[in-house]
Amino acid sequence: MSNTVITANKLTKRFGDFVAVDQISFDVHKGEIFGFLGANGAGKTTAMRMLCGLLFPSSGEATVAGFDVFKENEKIKKSIGYMSQKFSLYEDLTVKENMEFYGGIYHMTDKYIKEKTAYILNHLHLEKEGNVLVKSLPPGWKQKLAFSVAIFHEPGIVFLDEPTGGVDPVTRREFWNMIYEASERGTTIFVTTHYMDEAEYCSRVSIMVDGRIDALDTPGNLKKYHNASSMDEVFLQLARKARRSE
Amino acid sequence: MRTLKFLLRKEFRQIFRDPAILRLILIMPVIQLLILPWAADYEIKKIKLAVVDHDHSEYSRKLINKITSAGYFILTDYSSSYEQSLEKIEYDKADLVLQIPSHFEKELVKENEAKLFMAINAINGVKANLGGAYLRTIIQDYNREVRMEWIQLPKFSPEVQIEVASSNWFNPLMNYKYFMVPGILVILLTMVGTNLTAINIVKEKEIGTIEQINVTPIKKYHFILGKLIPFWIMGLFVLTIGLTIARLAYGIIPAGSFLTIYVFAAVYLLAVLGLGLLISTYSVNQQQSMLLSFFLMMIFILLGGLYTSIDSMPEWAKWITRFNPVSYFIEVMRMVVLKGSSLADIKFHLFKVFGFAVVFISWAIFSYHKRS
Structure with a gap:
């Protein structure tokens, strides 16, 4: 149990008659990179939003960092980081100001915020851009910055919703290096994506089709089981069954 | 409290960086307060008046003179046909038509009584209302003047008249x-x-x-x-x-x-x-x-x-x-x-x-x- 940081048991979300997430069950272990795959409209984001305490589940059970998603959603928020699909740093604040703001909200001390900001800027080779407004940065940098801000307060778990959407392959590679680094420090990563090459980087992968989890295993086992040479093939085999699209 | 400090700092930074907000809070009040009070005027002036004079007498001229000298009316038309002045209203060249019938002077002098007719363009309700009221007051005033000329007033006026003297408080x-x-x-x-x-x-x-x-x-x-x-x-x-x-x-x-x-x-x-x-x-x-x-x-x-x-x-x-x-x-x-x-x-x-x-x-x- 101590090794499990996220549990979901028949977690469901209905919007009227539409079942966006249909009784999904899974466990995520501490420190792993858990890939959440699925076509557009499969229900990935909805599931993630329920776990982050942004959306009220319709039924089922789930805990994040040991807290119940129904009742203890505000406690969950202290232990997680979240990077949404939409870029959501303040564009009219500078890089440093964004870090200061989010650090401050998570009750970090001024001194620590300063140290951490300096460390991250150095690490991302953005020392010169510290006082530049975020809106004037290129998209790839923004994405890396958003990830750094999402884990600025050093959460145990971080949720990434399609973090590499619309980013060039080089930056995607760099981004995944950052994810690995965070994972090595013991952060659990919960990431949605529809790039199948990224799925190969994950410790375990779940594939959602029409609101249900159709497969959940390590990339290696999934390929073996479906008799496929790549995750792409596995995904196509499963996704072909999908009845709904966007 | 500390959270609030960070929120406020962020908010003020954004406000001072947004030229639209700065313009809104600096320029909008200045412009609105400098322009609107001059335009948003309650007084009705420049009422366009068309007069149809069928009488062409001394008394009718006196009346028209009195009306136009009050400062509220502009005489835009002086004709002898009611249809013609009604047309002026249709083309928005007149707000009010005052018709003076023929024999106006004669009846006033002989019968001690005369009738006038007023047609009001009521598309602009405020203007029509006030314009009509102004005109009525002026005509009543004229009426009194005419009487004063004719009658040697006794010491006490036979008619009971209440005059109201008013003073405007606070403004x-x-x-x-x-x-x-x-x-x-x-x-x-x-x-x-x-x-x-x-x-x-x-x-x-x-x-x-x-x-x-x-x-x-x-x-x-x-x-x-x-x-x-x-x-x-x-x-x-x-x-x-x-x-x-x-x-x-x-x-x-x-x-x-x-x-x-x-x-x-x-x-x-x-x-x-x-x-x-x-x-x-x-x-x-x-x-x-x-x-x-x-x-x-x-x-x-x-x-x-x-x-x-x-x-x-x-x-x-x-x-x-x-x-x-x-x-x-x-x-x-x-x-x-x-x-x-x-x-x-x-x-x-x-x-x-x-x-x-x-x-x-x-x-x-x-x-x-x-x-x-």
Whole structure:
């Protein structure tokens, strides 16, 4: 149990008659990179939003960092980081100001915020851009910055919703290096994506089709089981069954 | 408290970096207060008058002369056919037609009685009403003058006449600017307060930053206070600009104290900002929030007592004005600026507006959910 940081048991979300997430069950272990795959409209984001305490589940059970998603959603928020699909740093604040703001909200001390900001800027080779407004940065940098801000307060778990959407392959590679680094420090990563090459980087992968989890295993086992040479093939085999699209 | 500090710092940085907001709070009050009071005039002047004179007598000329010299009317047409002048009304060349029948002078002299006919273009109700009333007064005046010429007045007039002498209290010269400027300032404060708050939060919804905030352990009231305080300060700043312009441009110095105005405005702004918050929680994007606040502003302004007197509204409309915070502030502004009312005089207004603030803000906090 101590090794499990996220549990979901028949977690469901209905919007009227539409079942966006249909009784999904899974466990995520501490420190792993858990890939959440699925076509557009499969229900990935909805599931993630329920776990982050942004959306009220319709039924089922789930805990994040040991807290119940129904009742203890505000406690969950202290232990997680979240990077949404939409870029959501303040564009009219500078890089440093964004870090200061989010650090401050998570009750970090001024001194620590300063140290951490300096460390991250150095690490991302953005020392010169510290006082530049975020809106004037290129998209790839923004994405890396958003990830750094999402884990600025050093959460145990971080949720990434399609973090590499619309980013060039080089930056995607760099981004995944950052994810690995965070994972090595013991952060659990919960990431949605529809790039199948990224799925190969994950410790375990779940594939959602029409609101249900159709497969959940390590990339290696999934390929073996479906008799496929790549995750792409596995995904196509499963996704072909999908009845709904966007 | 520390969270609030970070929220406020962020909010002020954004405000000072947004040229649109700075323009809105600096230039809008200046322009509106410098231009609107000159245009929003209650007095009706330049009423276009067409006269159909069938008589062409000395008396008819005297009458026309008297009317045109009063200063309210412009003689745009002088003809001898009623159809022709009616046409003038159709082409908007005349607001009023005065028809003087033939034998006007003869009948006046012989029969001691004469009839005139007035046709009024009632498309502009205010103009028609006042124009007709002015003309009637002038004709009555003329009537008296004619009589005076004819009759040797006995010591006591046979007719009982009541003359009314009036003096205008609180605004002796009936300067309507004293009346309009404080009212316009209230509208300004209301629009700035509501719109800035509503748009600010909805903008965070649109660009997605609010989701990032919602996923933090931030307290709801911290977030809302972080939004309210900056715009509350902005509102008081706009009020200060407005009062300065009122003084410099129109020489309006409140008869009451500035403290009374600021205390009331401070509470009023809470109500207005609360309304802005409320609009933002019910809107998904900036268009929606703009439409919603425009809708409310129209009602607030038209039923606020700025342009039309609340006392003369029908009962149901009066009832609505009781739920209009604008009407309270306009009344208070006029009371303090013109009458010199003190805090004690406006305490009921203050309580009511405080009630609005409590309701709007708690409603906004209640309906703002970090989780949907």
